[in-house]
Amino acid sequence: MNPVRIAAPPSKSLSHRALICAALASGDSILEGLLDSQDLSRTKECLRALGVELEPCHGGLLVRGTVPGPASGAAVSLNVGESGTTCRLMAAVAAAFPGKWRIHGEERMHERPISHLTDALVSQGVNVIFEEKTGYPPLTIAGQGLSGGETPINPEQSSQYLSGLLLAAPLARSRTVITLTGRSTASWPYVALTLDMMDAFGAEAAVELRAGSGWRPCPHVSGAAGAEPADIRFLVNPGPYRARNMRIEGDWSNASYFLAAGTVGRVPVTVTGLRRDSAQGDRFMVDILERMGARVLWDKDEVTVFPSALHGVDVNMNACPDIVPTVAAVAAFARGETVISGAAHLAIKECDRIQAPVAELSKAGVDITARADGMAVRGGPFRTRAKLSAHGDHRMAMSLSLLELGGVAVSLDNPACVAKSFPDFWTAWALIRRANGVPHAL
Ligand SMILES: O=C(O)C1=C[C@@H](OP(=O)(O)O)[C@@H](O)[C@H](O)C1
Numbered sequence: 046m047n048p049v050r051i052a053a054p055p056s057k058s059l060s061h062r063a064l065i066c067a068a069l070a071s072g073d074s075i076l077e078g079l080l081d082s083q084d085l086s087r088t089k090e091c092l093r094a095l096g097v098e099l100e101p102c103h104g105g106l107l108v109r110g111t112v113p114g115p116a117s118g119a120a121v122s123l124n125v126g127e128s129g130t131t132c133r134l135m136a137a138v139a140a141a142f143p144g145k146w147r148i149h150g151e152e153r154m155h156e157r158p159i160s161h162l163t164d165a166l167v168s169q170g171v172n173v174i175f176e177e178k179t180g181y182p183p184l185t186i187a188g189q190g191l192s193g194g195e196t197p198i199n200p201e202q203s204s205q206y207l208s209g210l211l212l213a214a215p216l217a218r219s220r221t222v223i224t225l226t227g228r229s230t231a232s233w234p235y236v237a238l239t240l241d242m243m244d245a246f247g248a249e250a251a252v253e254l255r256a257g258s259g260w261r262p263c264p265h266v267s268g269a270a271g272a273e274p275a276d277i278r279f280l281v282n283p284g285p286y287r288a289r290n291m292r293i294e295g296d297w298s299n300a301s302y303f304l305a306a307g308t309v310g311r312v313p314v315t316v317t318g319l320r321r322d323s324a325q326g327d328r329f330m331v332d333i334l335e336r337m338g339a340r341v342l343w344d345k346d347e348v349t350v351f352p353s354a355l356h357g358v359d360v361n362m363n364a365c366p367d368i369v370p371t372v373a374a375v376a377a378f379a380r381g382e383t384v385i386s387g388a389a390h391l392a393i394k395e396c397d398r399i400q401a402p403v404a405e406l407s408k409a410g411v412d413i414t415a416r417a418d419g420m421a422v423r424g425g426p427f428r429t430r431a432k433l434s435a436h437g438d439h440r441m442a443m444s445l446s447l448l449e450l451g452g453v454a455v456s457l458d459n460p461a462c463v464a465k466s467f468p469d470f471w472t473a474w475a476l477i478r479r480a481n482g483v484p485h486a487l
């Protein structure tokens with residue numbers, strides 16, 4: 046049977062980072078294949094508010110890097126919408142410029158914490174005022190930029206705090222030495238995406254691991270995965286980002302729904318445009334599917350996944366939180382129990398991504414229970430109909446669509462929420478439905 050072919054959309058995380066580094070560079074950069082979604086519109090609008098010019102150019106985007114002009118009295122509004130990445134990365138970047146910046150977003154954004162980042166920014170000399178709840182947006186950052194120096198930060202809840210601080214550090218007045226506090230790190234591969242992008246745009250950042258009473262270089266941040274936070278530090282020199290042109294690679298998180306569909310459906314699926322050697326942690330989707338028994342075939346930058354009999358697995362998903370809803374849905378098709386652990390930080394995503402999959406998959410007849418740091422799912426028969434809520438969360442909407450391949454007539458309350466990261470999701474999903482003979486539309 047011919048596989049359904051799906052082109053992976055561009056990486057959301059790399060699009061945010063490329064835009065920010067290009068905006069901070071002196072000179073013009075052309076970015077090709079950037080993701081066009083609600084979250085990226087928020088990052089672009091925030092950069093425009095900082096004074097960066099963005100213009101369409103030969104099918105890409107021309108970014109004219111800039112240093113913001115003298116601060117005016119009024120706070121500049123930075124509307125981050127529902128984008129946690131925009132919120133955390135832009136808060137740190139804005140703090141690096143003299144002025145007053147008001148960071149605010151949609152309702153759920155105001156329930157997603159940011160104090161571990163703002164504590165670090167305050168230690169570098171800026172003022173932070175929370176408007177409603179201490180430690181959460183909306184907030185105003187005001188000051189004369191970042192001082193640099195030794196800066197502790199707690200990366201337990203989110204890697205985005207560390208990514209923001211790293212991206213802003215080359216703009217500080219002196220060298221920044223970032224040390225880590227807390228008991229663990231969250232979503233570590235995203236730190237590699239940040240450092241790789243900084244390196245591509247000419248910023249000087251290094252990672253070190255504790256060695257006895259001193260420190261030794263760690264050639265790539267991936268080598269620090271699993272180390273105790275207190276044993277990792279980052280050194281970032283002040284200096285300019287350098288403009289360059291770049292094409293953005295495909296998104297492993299948003300490919301996950303189609304890779305899963307190839308496994309649990311009746312027809313193989315080929316996803317194109319993904320890098321097998323990507324630094325994106327969600328590349329782990331293929332390994333998880335293979336561990337569950339899926340047949341996977343690579344051909345250059347195309348990966349094909351075949352319908353397979355699956356079995357449950359134990360999997361720690363600390364490094365790849367965004368594919369947890371996908372794996373939970375796949376586990377509902379597998380024989381035996383799947384236990385997902387290491388994912389306590391899912392509770393502060395677009396919705397509580399531990400409780401929401403439990404609530405919604407249960408409605409379709411799935412045996413699923415929440416755990417403090419994940420969930421346990423047992424495969425079994427589905428109900429034939431389910432009225433489900435996406436909880437306003439794009440990844441809930443996309444992962445719940447997989448139930449259709451198990452014969453569930455799904456009706457979803459808010460299919461439009463996929464626009465956060467993947468506005469064309471339903472067009473691509475229609476190809477999966479057609480190939481699998483799914484008789485109805487959501
Ligand atoms: O830096 C990034 O691009 C992201 C980091 C992750 O967040 P956390 O580090 O908060 O887990 C991930 O969930 C998010 O979709 C994107």
Ligand SMILES: C=C(OP(=O)(O)O)C(=O)O
Pocket residue numbers: 084127128129130131367394395440466
């Ligand atoms: C958690 C996500 O994004 P963000 O944190 O940028 O809102 C996501 O895309 O799943």
